[in-house]
Amino acid sequence: GQQLNQSPQSMFIQEGEDVSMNCTSSSIFNTWLWYKQDPGEGPVLLIALYKAGELTSNGRLTAQFGITRKDSFLNISASIPSDVGIYFCAGYGANSGYALNFGKGTSLLVTP
């Protein structure tokens, strides 16, 4: 599959702070997805993006499909302890067919 570069690898923040993470690809992507995984569980879909430039919100979460189609970012505003987990970006490249490519994840820790 195609490699996605996700950063940062981990974040340690205080409750109430805003968080930003991003994902880049060396090739064009048609779809970007953001997932959250709690320990020992399967990932849960947070936001799906289908058009370049698209900006979508889901509560305190906001994600954007980069205009170059090679990147995406996820913002979390006013973080709370239950935001703790691993966040994954994922996407379908123009030539990746049915294979969803994943980033290596951003581990988020939130202290009260």
Added chain:
Amino acid sequence: DGGITQSPKYLFRKEGQNVTLSCEQNLNHDAMYWYRQDPGQGLRLIYYSQIVNDFQKGDIAEGYSVSREKKESFPLTVTSAQKNPTAFYLCASSTQGAGELFFGEGSRLTVL
């Protein structure tokens, strides 16, 4: 309730033994997937199936086998040929190829 069910959640096996992980979905999804997750490695695609009686290898298919005899079921066999089978295995499904994936809760396999 609709969803994806993986079993068992935890499994221990001795070296040299084959083991089969179950994945069942009642979402009426056409496509099903198996991913392997190792710490810090993200999710890597093992096998996927777009329709019944058809499946394709992913990036790390060696040492694994699958079948898709029914739309709702996609079992994964970890064979003795898999050199490093200890991992967290995730099953997913989607309504169609290149769509949003919905994950099960995962199966953790430990080889002793």
